[in-house]
Amino acid sequence: MVLIRDDVVRPKAVLDLWPLRKELAFIKREVDWVKIGALTTIEEICSSFLVRDYRYAGFPDMCGLFATPYIRSLATIGGNIGAAHPLSDATILLLTLDSEVKLVSIRGERWVKLDKLFLGKRRLAKDSSELITEVRFKEVPEKSSTALLKFDRRWGHSMGYVVAAAYAQIKDNVVREIRIAFDSMGRPFPERAKKTEEFLRGRRLSEDVIEGACTEVLPKEMKRISDYRASAEYRLELSKVLLRRALLRIKSRIRGG
């Protein structure tokens, strides 16, 4: 609606998917998977079992930062992914959970890894006949947790200069598995910080290691842009700070169980 109003897109026809909510609005656990229907609203996610499980504590983080209450009641998870915009909080968190997206068309259905879905800003690796119907991720093991952080000058309705999310499994202070995602790593869509992940995987999560990941490894693989909202230097500095905070937050969440 906003894009039509701003004359960014001029569709010949608009199809209202809302009547499909009967089928496509759900959050459920099935065997090893957590499945979320594309038309599930952010508000519904924020009142689901996901926000009561320490392993998925990134979701309540996200809920508190996602736009405003009246947008959370309309915005859907499918829309957040489909918008293919860098500052899509829910999408960034889903990247750290190694999510997959289900695309359905008249020819059938297929699953695409979320980190393979984006080609550019508002450009997805799917054709226009394919509909995002579901996103799913594997249940994460014990001793693991998630976190999402965002920095902006205001809390209400903030878009964020930087959004960072992470998932980590930490046993005996050693990082067993880790996934980190930012609103942008250089290209205009959310992406994983794979080299930083690689650096942290298998290491003891000491002060030195965190310092190294944030100040040495991350800046090498991240390229930030300057625009009217913030400079590239500032964004990079914020990214380092948010990554450190995310790691410490996850660590304390796992300890707190």
Added chain:
Amino acid sequence: MSNSLSENRYPYIKVKLSVNGRDYEVSVRPYERLIDVLRYKLGLTSVKEGCGRGECGACVVIMDGKLVPSCLVLAVRANNKKILTLEGLAPEGKLHAIQKAFLDVMSVQCGYCLPGVIIATKWLLDKNPSPADQEIKEVLSGQLCRCGSYLRFVKAVKLAVKYLKEGKVYFDIQELKGSPLRGG
């Protein structure tokens, strides 16, 4: 100019709405927004258009218990829904405790944002009759007020909570002595 939206080749669709307790049946174009129907078809001008893109909160209404920006809801999507706007908050000749509280603390200057702020407050108090300061701030964080009356909004919401706890839901407009409504 060939703006496809202005051509009349789109059929009217009948939409049933229950607004402020009254039932309406209106014919709308498929691209019409709920705010247009409320303002221009039903004359409910408390629903303000600020940004028209879901950022300012001036147009929020309560639809089936959910707080929604009416500028981002297509009218057809409101079919068979119950909608509350500021006009429906209190019966004729009365003010709701929230309205009274906002007047008492003289919370407004220009007042453009206020219908949205009051509706958001109503939605909050329906969910939680005694919200903490932080919760008030979070819920009102989406309501932009360019006069910057935010601190008084929080004060007003707390006063409204007090009125409602004392069982004072409606106030007679005639009895509002010394209020800005009566001119001092």
